[in-house]
Amino acid sequence: MSDITAEGVRFNDTANIDRIYKKITWRLIPFLLFCYILSYLDRVNIGFAKLQMLSDLQFSEAVYGLGAGVFFLGYFFFEVPSNIIMHKVGARRWIARIMISWGILSAAMMFVNSATSFYVLRFLLGLAEAGFFPGIIYYLTRWYPADRRGRATSLFLTAIALAGVIGGPVSGWILRDTNGLAGLAGWQWMFLIEGIPSVLAGFFLLRFLDDKVEDAKWLTEAERREVVALLQKEEVTKSHSTIGKAFSSGRTWLLSIIYFLFVFSLYGISFWLPTIIKAAGVKDALNIGLLSALPWAAGVIAMVLMARSADRCGERRWHIAIPSVLGAIGFLIAVKFNANVPIAMLGMSIATMGIMSALPIFWSIPTAYLGGAAAAAGIALINSFGNLSGFVGPSLMGWIKEVTGSLDNGVYMLAGCLLMGGLLTLFTSSKLR
Template sequence: MASTDGAARPPGMQSGAHPYASLDAPDIDTLYAKLTRRIIPLILVCYFFGYLDRVNVGFAKLQMVNDLQLSEASYGVGAGLFFIGYLLLQIPAGGLVKRIGVKKCIAGSMLAWGLVSIATLATRDQTSFYALRFLLGVTEASFFPAVIAYFSVWFPSRRLSKVMALLFLAMPLGVVIGGPLSGWIMDAAHGGLGLRGWQWMFLIEGLPAVLLGFYLLATVTERIDDAHWLSDAEKRMVHAEMATEAEGKRAHLGAALREPTLWLLFFTSFLYNVGNYGLIFWMPTMIKALGTLSNFAIGLISAVPYLVASIAMVANAQHSVRTGERRWHTAAPVIVGGVALLASVGMRAHPVLAVACLTVGVAGIMSTLAMFWSLPSRILAGDAAASGAGLVNIGAAVAGFVGPSIMGYLKGLTGSTEVGVALLALALFSAAALILAIPRRFMGRA
């Protein structure tokens, strides 16, 4: 693909040249290990609390459905309304990142969603539940595009699968840690100061996002030249890597929208996340149906699949980098995930085997996640990075509404989650088919 659409290049740099190759630069792998240690842990912690504040409603459901007199279908709609607010601002969020910068977008998003999450304790009926879930989606909308833009300043696409695997550890950890924590808070704090357990959960789990928002304003470095923790030689090396990275990519959103593969990623994101979010929001209910369990026990059992998934996700990404194979490392895990979900339905009479199948299913689904989100950066650079990621994320946001809503409707209609799980598996198989259709030039070495 020729670089005719505005891809950035330093003055005087010719295509394929490495302007700093003659300088006494540090070892590149050592440099990027340093960047990873400096940048990823804080963003991982932030994403952890964002993900926790997004999905803890699955645990709140165990109490609040009865407290608020919500039907199964209305809970599913409310859980999914987060993604309506989220998707409405995805493309505008990319423009906002460009206008006010990464730091303000990430920090501002965290402050706002923490406050809305805390406010959810004031939910009194279906209308207020719907409104607060929608607002939570609005406040989180700019976070992920801003993070993609932030990473695009520092990391070339060939390194992003490992970086994204580390970032997406926040998702399984959100259940591994957040599941038992949410269940424990709901059991231990129930009735304190006149608040229900689910109200305490929203209060306690929303506060860290507010505190982290203030911390981010003081710590995020948006420009390579402002990184006081890098030597001059290290800064030159990062500049050189990113200048080479920008060659041949779509650097403006208009050009990116004319790239068919971007739209293929959009539909893949939708189908994949119908399965992913449908499972996330309903797993506590699925586990509760296996036996008489406390909220804390449900949280502990829910943590097992995601603990395994956190290991599988990083291992899959690292193996992809070692072997240079990307296509099947992206498609195969989600196929395994769909098969395992179907198997979990057939094992309902055997709770241990059912949880084992769910564990394999979650590990497969999560292992695809990091691989998939390294793909947009193989197409996009410059101004298009945040907006293009926002477009692909719209597919995920629509799915986040559709998946839980379908599960809620079918649960209310049939009295079980079996038919809904079968539809989730079908969506995952369809996503795998689209992954296998991605052009070869975007599925080169990891």
């Protein structure tokens, strides 16, 4: 016999539920993934801009590292308020606002002419973009129950890797082939060309996205009732406590520390991969872009396969810890064989696969126990604290490069953070299934 609700919904009518969620996934995930690719280009293209900006503007490695990282200060200060506002006004309007404002500011990066203007625009860009990622993670909890959320999140997070796969070659091509066009440097054209699509996508989102299941006219009434019933069944297991209690929870802060360590390693790759490839002897900007796509492509495959395994097994901790350990080993290989491009790229690919496998499964943990306003605030807190590493990491990497003349010790640091984050995951609840 099936479990039947008062509305007549069968919870174990698996074929019907699969059909509905296939429909939901095809409607939501491709567009959200595209939006996150645009968002993540802000993190990828600054690494490519560095190849020309440092010489054009006479920036030191430390200036670049601080400028790349100050983005996350703005992100940190406005992350939690942004998600609370989104919880009140709805995802459609707020995420559209985020995309339009960050697209304008990203394009405005073409006007950077000093260290001060670099710092100010990067800070404002972080302020504008704050809330986008945790907003989408929270938004997915309004559509997907826990046993389907890992796969949905992993598909969404492939945007990080796809931004590297797409953004690397595109950024390299723009840098090389537009340099000097109409009196502008290649890095200026890159910021302009890669900023405009975010503005256009933001306006389209206003018409395309629905705030909640009940608003989805592209689902039938019966389909909407079934999805709502599934989500309501799960909601009773979550904590709907106040925002303050979400902040005071030891579990929330443990997850914040773990995420800090993971993101530290991730942005080490995002900001410094082009520099690492160039240091290995590759000089052409397009070739650097093409090579930088390889680790991200490997990351896409690994994260989708690992998320499917985690959802199928109903296990989270070891599916995070094991890839983290392997990723740390990949960093060590990249340092040990940094003069050998093929082996160094293999090491960076393993490192990227490890990080990208862990991230989507990690987000299954806080979304499994937080609900309502507590979810909006808790998810934003974890993400904002984690993204502080985006400020600390590039600044520290730049300082290490300046002092030692090499990135080797910085890469060792990335490996240590990834390893520690994976091990700390084993201290989270084993009952999250």
